[in-house]
Amino acid sequence: MTHTSNIDSATELRRLSRKLKSLRESRDWTLDELAERTGLSKPYLSRLEAGERQPSIAALLSIAQTYSVTVAALFQEEQQAPQVVVRQGQRPLKTGNGLFHTSLSERGGEFNLRPIRVIVPVDRAGGDLYQHDGEEWLYVLSGHLRLILGNEQHLLSEGDAAHFDARTPHRLVAEGETDAELLLVATVAPRPLLGSYL
Known part of the structure; x- marks a missing residue:
């Protein structure tokens, strides 16, 4: 008792x-x-x-x-309605693995898709390839991006998109003289995604 x-x-x-x-x-x-x-x-x-x-x-x-x-x-516990809309500037940029990124959803624990805005600095250091469960789709918003995917390399420009199995070792590299900005959507748990992706 x-x-x-x-x-x-x-x-x-x-x-x-x-x-x-x-x-x-x-x-x-x-x-x-x-x-x-x-x-x-x-x-x-x-x-x-x-x-x-x-x-x-x-x-x-x-x-x-x-x-x-x-x-x-x-x-009493607060019962908050899930946030559907994420406004511009509402989520600050974070850093990880030489990238700047911010989640574009407040519903991370409820859904399988993880939309993320990513900025790949032109002077990103290192050369490690990353892999994790799930898949990734990305769309280049600005700049030029080299997608290293296993033994292959793909050069993407503004408006180009790529969709791949995230278990394949991969890395994003900005090409040219400016950072590359992209929209990335992944299906993976948040911690591995933000801790060991791209």
Whole structure:
């Protein structure tokens, strides 16, 4: 009985910590600002958001009043509708394997297709070939791209496309004096795709 109670308490504490952080970030408040509004210390609030401390009733009342929600709402999981549209500039460029890339979908865990915008720098270092499960389709938006695919090499220009089995060792190389930008759609789990692709 005690064991089950401890599990339930830990679950509630994690749920509360996630909700507290979400509420603060949705308002663009820093911990310092929240501390000033609630009258609670910054270290105390930080530990609550990290799930490292159980709050007092007084603290919960103060936090709920600050966010204009009920105490019960602090323990409720947020049900967010899946995002269908990704706006320009909404997803920042990341770097990996000498490339710049950004996901063009917020639905990564739901669907098999992974659309990605990729910029291949003209001075990309290294020469490693990558391979992973699934398939890839790419479309060159600008620049010139050399697609190394196994023992073959293909030169692609703006408007050209390629579709291949991603288990074949491959690499993207920008040709000429400018970066190559492309739209890439892959069918593969996100981590291998962003960690060992192209």
